[in-house]
Amino acid sequence: MKSKHSVNSDYENTTDSESLLKELEKHPNRKPDKDDIKRVASMVNEYKDSIKSHLHEQQEQKVGQGERFADWVAKLGGSWLFVINFGLIVILWLAYDSSRSSLFILSFCLSVFTVFQAAMIQMSQNRQTIKDKQEQMLHIAINYKAEKENLEMQEKLHKIDNQLQAIENHLTSMRNPKFF
Numbered sequence: 001m002k003s004k005h006s007v008n009s010d011y012e013n014t015t016d017s018e019s020l021l022k023e024l025e026k027h028p029n030r031k032p033d034k035d036d037i038k039r040v041a042s043m044v045n046e047y048k049d050s051i052k053s054h055l056h057e058q059q060e061q062k063v064g065q066g067e068r069f070a071d072w073v074a075k076l077g078g079s080w081l082f083v084i085n086f087g088l089i090v091i092l093w094l095a096y097d098s099s100r101s102s103l104f105i106l107s108f109c110l111s112v113f114t115v116f117q118a119a120m121i122q123m124s125q126n127r128q129t130i131k132d133k134q135e136q137m138l139h140i141a142i143n144y145k146a147e148k149e150n151l152e153m154q155e156k157l158h159k160i161d162n163q164l165q166a167i168e169n170h171l172t173s174m175r176n177p178k179f180f
Helices: 013-026 034-062 065-077 080-096 100-175
Strands: none
Touching: 065 080, 065 100, 080 100
């Protein structure tokens, strides 16, 4: 059986956050339970995911053909498939022709290939570093916003608690009238 505070998938982000705040205002003495914490965590994750997907869309729109090619080369060059195939090519070359001039040509081709591959991998790593920095900044911004919202909620809860204390004091004084 679900409690009335359980996560409802029909809620939208704003509706869920508004309903959570209303529940906290209606029941100020009630401590947030696990379902409330799950709702808050779900809202934060949805918020993070929507921002991340928007950020990735923007990054992909700015990417040119050369950068995509560099990413492809880096992905291919960092795989076991590449290592095995490259080793087979070298072994086949040596088996086919192991003369001194052939080894010189093989060495030259491997050097040129390595230079271009290293440049492509470096370009891809630079682009990934930029993505990582943007994502890190996003995490910092989200954490800052969450902390700010947390402080605002705490202030509201303290205000509600103070109001409740004042009401309790007033009711106590009405029950026990003091005559001087």
